[in-house]
Amino acid sequence: MQIKLYNSLNKSVDEFKPIHGNEVRMYSCGPTVYNYAHIGNMRAFLFADLLQRTLRVVGEHDVKWVMNITNIDDKTIRDSQKGSDAWLSDMGEQTNNPIENLLMLTKFYENSFVDDINKLGIDSSHFFSMPKATEYIPQMQELIRAIVEKGIGYVSEGSVYFDVNEWRKRDIYGKLFKIDFDNFRAGVRIDSDQYEREQASDFVLWKAKKDGEPYWDFDINGENCPGRPGWHIECSAMEYELLGLPFDIHTGGVDLKFPHHEDEIAQSKAGYGIEPTAFWCHNEFLEVEGEKMSKSLGNFFTLRDLMEKGVDPIDIRFAMFSAHYASKFNFTFDGISAARKARFRIQEYIYELLNRNISAQDIKSELIEKLCDSVFAELANDLHTPKALAALFSFMNNNNAKNLDEKDVIPMLNFLKQMNDIFAAWSFEPKEEIVEEIPEEVNALAEARWNAKQSKNWAEADVLRQKISDLGYTVKDKKDGYDLIKN
Ligand SMILES: [Zn+2]
Numbered sequence: 001m002q003i004k005l006y007n008s009l010n011k012s013v014d015e016f017k018p019i020h021g022n023e024v025r026m027y028s029c030g031p032t033v034y035n036y037a038h039i040g041n042m043r044a045f046l047f048a049d050l051l052q053r054t055l056r057v058v059g060e061h062d063v064k065w066v067m068n069i070t071n072i073d074d075k076t077i078r079d080s081q082k083g084s085d086a087w088l089s090d091m092g093e094q095t096n097n098p099i100e101n102l103l104m105l106t107k108f109y110e111n112s113f114v115d116d117i118n119k120l121g122i123d124s125s126h127f128f129s130m131p132k133a134t135e136y137i138p139q140m141q142e143l144i145r146a147i148v149e150k151g152i153g154y155v156s157e158g159s160v161y162f163d164v165n166e167w168r169k170r171d172i173y174g175k176l177f178k179i180d181f182d183n184f185r186a187g188v189r190i191d192s193d194q195y196e197r198e199q200a201s202d203f204v205l206w207k208a209k210k211d212g213e214p215y216w217d218f219d220i221n222g223e224n225c226p227g228r229p230g231w232h233i234e235c236s237a238m239e240y241e242l243l244g245l246p247f248d249i250h251t252g253g254v255d256l257k258f259p260h261h262e263d264e265i266a267q268s269k270a271g272y273g274i275e276p277t278a279f280w281c282h283n284e285f286l287e288v289e290g291e292k293m294s295k296s297l298g299n300f301f302t303l304r305d306l307m308e309k310g311v312d313p314i315d316i317r318f319a320m321f322s323a324h325y326a327s328k329f330n331f332t333f334d335g336i337s338a339a340r341k342a343r344f345r346i347q348e349y350i351y352e353l354l355n356r357n358i359s360a361q362d363i364k365s366e367l368i369e370k371l372c373d374s375v376f377a378e379l380a381n382d383l384h385t386p387k388a389l390a391a392l393f394s395f396m397n398n399n400n401a402k403n404l405d406e407k408d409v410i411p412m413l414n415f416l417k418q419m420n421d422i423f424a425a426w427s428f429e430p431k432e433e434i435v436e437e438i439p440e441e442v443n444a445l446a447e448a449r450w451n452a453k454q455s456k457n458w459a460e461a462d463v464l465r466q467k468i469s470d471l472g473y474t475v476k477d478k479k480d481g482y483d484l485i486k487n
Helices: 039-057 074-082 085-091 098-119 133-149 164-170 231-243 254-272 303-308 313-321 333-355 366-380 385-398 406-423 440-454 458-470
Strands: 004-007 012-015 023-028 062-067 127-129 153-156 159-162 202-208 227-229 249-253 280-283 286-288 329-331 473-478 481-486
Touching: 004 280, 023 039, 023 231, 039 062, 039 098, 039 249, 039 280, 039 286, 039 303, 039 313, 039 406, 062 231, 074 098, 085 098, 098 133, 098 303, 133 153, 133 159, 133 202, 133 227, 133 231, 133 254, 159 254, 164 202, 164 254, 202 231, 202 254, 227 231, 231 254, 249 254, 254 280, 303 313, 313 333, 313 406, 329 333, 333 385, 333 406, 366 385, 366 406, 440 458, 440 473, 440 481, 458 473
Parallel strands: 023 062, 023 249, 062 127, 249 280, 286 329
Antiparallel strands: 004 012, 153 159, 159 202, 202 227, 473 481
16 A cells, blocks of 8 residues: 655655665664663654554565664763663673773663563564664764765864855755754854754764763874764764665654754765655654653653553553654553553454454455555554554444454454554464462362262251352362352
8 A cells, every 4th residue: 555654854745655666765763872761762663663564564565674773972971981880780890991881881771772672562673773883983984074075074173073054055954944044153063962953053073082982093184083973973874884875764753853863964965965865754752641751850751660660561552553653642641551441452352353263264355355445544644543543443343353244254353463563562362261270278178078078968068168158169069070160
């Protein structure tokens, strides 16, 4: 089915067509691994997962999905220097080598990130690659050299900057995000990886080495400028190396539009002569109980925090998919239990279909094909998951699983399996009967009652039956024994 997506570059819902045959090459800005990812970050990764799965299942595309691991930026360096209990106890002692410390910290949080996303139903085998910034330093340096050679970058005090004014003479700066150039600070250089729109100015491509920080040698203009890459150049170099330019889709949270994605576009166009992609897809923010998530409000949650409160990660996944990715998502505990209920309604429906024990037949079902078309049409229309789920629930309301026509059962199960290839929220194993352990005491009383009955001691047998009943069980006699049933 033809997929349509909201493209932040054109600000319209556009038909999506891959550049290379049926293969979709997709790049998602991944986590900065200096701490556990919080649920706001998770929304961006779940959105990217929803998109790539919909492309596979509904669009019938092959997907080459790359998500980078930012292991070098201001925050990873800051925290690798101070050391924190979590990663130090797990990964070993802090050393005198700043690169080793950086790699230790970031490996720890990369592992925890992969663990978290797997719990959220993101399948690691769907990634073509999860490149780490430190493994692509030469490629970043090559891109920086190209930008400088073209006169759009310059060296200053051992750092290299992108000359925004020069770039604006050649192309637009502000394709994704409207930048107010009245207040543009021409010639001002900004070194931090993250900054506000008001701070638009020459941004850093390569940062000169500071005492105690990790650094790499960098030969540029015939001099060595030891230092490390800026955050934005990392994504430009890795996507070029792994996917080639242009690739099909770039994803990220709306907060990355500026400066990160805007700078990515400028750098790639300046250095490689090609923009990364013509399709930019962004997911909206997440709030908690109607407020911005922040540590000071006490509503800042990592996946671990929520699991400690008894939340099932798949309910978080399903709750997020119950809202449209481009609308703000309000995370509430009530919302999570409502999502769980809705998810289990579908799960019960699946169990009931499985219970009907109908073997696979090669029969087409018009009814299910119609359902599939209507649900997939909603997904194909800019991933409208709430409308897709509404169409499914309406079908379930009108078509009880127990009464569904025999010829529709297997096609319906097959359709729900396809849905699960996107939602990853249900099981297709037959429901396990919950076998409760009968207490030892009850078993002993029942055994004694059986023996009393065998020796025709009816009074004793009645007393024992009452005792068993008081403990909440009923004895049902059979020809050659008895069953114990919980009242
Ligand atoms: Zn990025």
